[in-house]
Amino acid sequence: MDKMLRNWKSIIVFMLPAFVLFTVVLFIPIVQSVYYSFCDYKGMTDPVFIGFDNYAALLSDKTFGIALKNSMFFLVFSCVSQLIMGLFYAVLLTNIKRGRNLFKNIIYLPCVLSSAALGLLWMFIFSPKLGINQLLESWGITDPPLWLMDTKGFITLPMWMIAFVALWQYVGQSMMLYMAQISGINKSLYEASYIDGCTKIQSFRYITLPLIRPMVATAMSLNAIGSLKFFDLIFNMTEGGPNHKSEVLATHLYQQGFKYFKYGYASAIGVVLLVLCLLVTLFINKVVKTEQYEM
Amino acid sequence: MTTTKSAAAERVLASKKKITPIQVVIYVFLVFVSVTYLLPLLWVFNVSFKTNKEIFTAPFALPQNITFDNYTFAWSAGHLGIATLNSFIVCAVALVLSTIIGSMAAFGIARMRWKGSKLAMTYFLTGMMIPVHCVLIPLFTRFASFGLSNTLVGLILPYLTFSLPITIFIMTGFFTGLPNELIECACMEGANIFQIFFKICLPLCKTGIFVTGLMTFIGNWNELLLAMVFISDDEKKTLPVSLSKFVGPYNTNYSQMFAAIIIAIIPTVIVYCAFSNKIVDGLTAGAVKG
Numbered sequence: 001m002d003k004m005l006r007n008w009k010s011i012i013v014f015m016l017p018a019f020v021l022f023t024v025v026l027f028i029p030i031v032q033s034v035y036y037s038f039c040d041y042k043g044m045t046d047p048v049f050i051g052f053d054n055y056a057a058l059l060s061d062k063t064f065g066i067a068l069k070n071s072m073f074f075l076v077f078s079c080v081s082q083l084i085m086g087l088f089y090a091v092l093l094t095n096i097k098r099g100r101n102l103f104k105n106i107i108y109l110p111c112v113l114s115s116a117a118l119g120l121l122w123m124f125i126f127s128p129k130l131g132i133n134q135l136l137e138s139w140g141i142t143d144p145p146l147w148l149m150d151t152k153g154f155i156t157l158p159m160w161m162i163a164f165v166a167l168w169q170y171v172g173q174s175m176m177l178y179m180a181q182i183s184g185i186n187k188s189l190y191e192a193s194y195i196d197g198c199t200k201i202q203s204f205r206y207i208t209l210p211l212i213r214p215m216v217a218t219a220m221s222l223n224a225i226g227s228l229k230f231f232d233l234i235f236n237m238t239e240g241g242p243n244h245k246s247e248v249l250a251t252h253l254y255q256q257g258f259k260y261f262k263y264g265y266a267s268a269i270g271v272v273l274l275v276l277c278l279l280v281t282l283f284i285n286k287v288v289k290t291e292q293y294e295m
Numbered sequence: 296m297t298t299t300k301s302a303a304a305e306r307v308l309a310s311k312k313k314i315t316p317i318q319v320v321i322y323v324f325l326v327f328v329s330v331t332y333l334l335p336l337l338w339v340f341n342v343s344f345k346t347n348k349e350i351f352t353a354p355f356a357l358p359q360n361i362t363f364d365n366y367t368f369a370w371s372a373g374h375l376g377i378a379t380l381n382s383f384i385v386c387a388v389a390l391v392l393s394t395i396i397g398s399m400a401a402f403g404i405a406r407m408r409w410k411g412s413k414l415a416m417t418y419f420l421t422g423m424m425i426p427v428h429c430v431l432i433p434l435f436t437r438f439a440s441f442g443l444s445n446t447l448v449g450l451i452l453p454y455l456t457f458s459l460p461i462t463i464f465i466m467t468g469f470f471t472g473l474p475n476e477l478i479e480c481a482c483m484e485g486a487n488i489f490q491i492f493f494k495i496c497l498p499l500c501k502t503g504i505f506v507t508g509l510m511t512f513i514g515n516w517n518e519l520l521l522a523m524v525f526i527s528d529d530e531k532k533t534l535p536v537s538l539s540k541f542v543g544p545y546n547t548n549y550s551q552m553f554a555a556i557i558i559a560i561i562p563t564v565i566v567y568c569a570f571s572n573k574i575v576d577g578l579t580a581g582a583v584k585g
Contacts, residue, residue, distance in 0.1 A: 002408065004482060004487075004488055005406065005407050005408045005478075005488070006407070006408050006409065007488065008409075010407070010488045010489070011403055011407045011409050013399075013489075014399045014400060014402055014403030014407065014492075015399075015400055015403045015404075015415065017396045017399065017400070018396050018397060018399065018400035018419070018459055018463065019400070019415070021396065021452075021455065021456045021459065022418070022419060022422060022456060022459060025430075025434065025452055025453055025456040026422055026425065026430060026456055026457075028433075029429075029430035029433035029434050029437070030425065030429055030430055030433075032433035032437075033429050033430060033432060033433050036432060036433065089328070092321050092324070092325060093325075095318075095321065096318065096321055096322065096325070099322075099325075101571075101572060103325045103328070103329060104575065105567075105571040105572070105575060106329045106332050106333065107328065107329070107332060108571075108575050109332060109564070109567060109571075110332065111578075112513050112563055112567055112574065112578075113517070113560050113563055113564070114516070114517040114519075114534070114535050114538075114559060114560060114563070115517060115519075116517065116519045116535035116536075116538060116539050116559075117535070117538055117556050117559045117560045118560075120538065120539070120542045120552070120556055121335060121336075121339055121556055122335070124339070124549070124552075124553070125335060125338070129351070130350070130354075130549065131338070134354040134355070135354075135355070138354075138355075168331070168332075173578075176575060176578070176579040177579065179579075180579050180580075225424060225426070228426065229426045229427070229428070231428075231519065231520050232517075232519045232520070232535070235519070235539070236539055249428075250426075250428050250520075253428050253431075254428075254520065254524075257431065257432055258435075258524055263432050263436070266431075266432055267432050267433075269428075270426075270428050270429040270430075270431070270432070271429065273426055273428055273429060274425065274426065274429045277424055277425070277426055278424060281424055
């Protein structure tokens with residue numbers, strides 16, 4: 001048997017298709033992308049090496065600044081809000097006896113729906129003459145906010161609205177991860193804590209929280225990467241507008257690359273995005289994942 | 296000591312039977328949350344049956360007479376029929392291929408004995424951290440020069456590749472969990488390695504296949520960016536792209552756009568309602584392992 005499992009020919013047959021696909025469709029393009037980011041490449045002509053010019057141009061590009069700011073806002077907001085709300089829902093749902101599955105399934109529903117369609121849906125709900133504003137009008141509020149058209153503030157109102165819609169859509173994912181982890185905790189730990197006179201809040205603080213810590217790291221890195229990749233909702237809700245105020249890195253990349261065909265410049269944005277993704281994942285796994293407890 | 300112990304135990308028991316005020320508060324809150332989840336969907340569903348005028352005169356009333364005109368128009372003018380078919384073809388092919396190729400690689404990593412297996416795993420896992428955007432431009436230019444842009448094959452290839460890391464990761468877990476005796480036994484009986492893989496190991500990891508299949512199918516079904524960049528021909532667009540093209544701020548016939556949104560999400564909603572427990576648990580199982 002050992003001989004069979006060590007047979008080079010069959011190992012190659014098993015590994016080769018995945019390896020070839022992965023290298024050709026993923027890794028070679030990444031290397032190419034990094035190379036393009038150092039090139040003047042406008043689509044029609046061949047790439048010409050120009051060094052760090054694209055990155056220098058990024059620094060003076062106002063829209064890139066806004067996009068980076070919005071992406072960072074998005075990253076922090078979704079990590080924090082998903083952690084709090086996901087944990088909150090998970091604790092509520094593990095504490096009720098009936099209807100747990102029903103509520104769980106309702107909260108999870110938007111996760112499986114197309115975020116392109118949901119983005120359009122929320123675009124209409126927040127549009128000036130429909131949805132929320134019709135409701136406000138019927139309550140007698142004469143000048144309702146413009147929701148997705150507003151441009152004031154450091155983080156503009158559209159960004160907040162998109163961030164809340166993203167929370168609404170994806171919180172089910174975090175909730176399910178935490179629920180899975182909480183229901184894996186041995187019940188006798190809680191019984192012991194009640195006998196020692198713990199309140200529910202204390203037992204949450206000293207039993208639940210430390211034991212779900214590894215899952216917090218997993219869920220947070222999923223959220224972080226997801227929020228950096230974020231494209232569909234923004235593209236369909238505001239298309240980066242008004243006046244590029246709700247642009248994030250992904251939409252900026254799409255605009256530069258496939259509307260203005262500045263391939264080199266867009267590749268530089270892509271490289272920034274890639275580096276951010278790797279850094280954030282490393283950071284979260286270093287900081288949050290400290291020690292594992294015996295369950 | 297014993298009295299406090301039993302009192303505490305009683306308290307625990309009592310809390311299991313009676314509905315306390317706190318439980319009532321929790322239920323009220325959860326119902327409120329569910330309303331925020333269902334109301335937007337129901338609102339769109341309601342509006343999609345109205346005429347354009349009714350949306351503004353009676354925004355929250357039920358539609359006066361139910362017609363499917365909005366739906367038939369959105370279906371034909373938005374190319375939604377062909378888009379659904381395209382989405383289905385792309386996702387199904389990517390699903391089948393990624394399951395087979397991914398499981399094979401996972402088996403090679405988990406069961407075959409060679410030195411580079413750990414390294415190969417790391418190589419595939421880094422794929423999970425890489426955002427699609429980074430490879431968009433090189434892939435686009437490369438595919439254009441190979442004549443793959445604007446074809447469904449050009450879409451299937453990246454979908455398939457981006458589904459591989461999660462498939463490999465989850466399936467490796469399942470294959471490692473299989474008992475060694477099983478393979479030994481099959482080997483004694485004279486089965487070759489491919490028979491062991493296809494006839495014994497793969498059928499035993501049905502749960503894993505279900506979980507990964509679900510994740511990749513849903514992910515690819517909803518994917519917008521790649522499809523938007525690679526496909527420009529109306530006849531080859533996938534559902535999210537056709538929808539985004541048809542529905543936009545510059546179109547003014549709202550009820551038809553709402554109908555299009557409903558057409559796009561209704562298949563997923565129906566499938567979800569039918570198998571919600573299985574889907575939710577399956578997706579979570581995948582994410583927990585991932």
